[in-house]
Amino acid sequence: MPRSKKERIIPVAPVDRLIRKAAGAGRVSDKGAEKLAQILEEVGELLAKRAYEITDHTGRKTITDKDIELAYKQWSR
Numbered sequence: 001m002p003r004s005k006k007e008r009i010i011p012v013a014p015v016d017r018l019i020r021k022a023a024g025a026g027r028v029s030d031k032g033a034e035k036l037a038q039i040l041e042e043v044g045e046l047l048a049k050r051a052y053e054i055t056d057h058t059g060r061k062t063i064t065d066k067d068i069e070l071a072y073k074q075w076s077r
Contacts, residue, residue: 008037015037046075050071051068
């Protein structure tokens with residue numbers, strides 16, 4: 001279920017700019033930008049959970065950039 005505007009973590013405006021810049025799109029629908037923001041949040045949550053598992057497994061409390069990178073590499077296989 002889509003998050004309401006207040007529950008959203010990633011604002012839609014930067015996602016709109018990201019689509020325009022990355023894809024060279026002249027126009028982006030509000031629903032398109034909202035859907036990508038929702039997907040980015042879901043992927044971000046998955047990577048954050050995996051990074052935490054990696055950190056916890058190594059006995060540390062701080063998630064580092066290396067943990068995020070490793071979680072991303074494992075996810076993108």
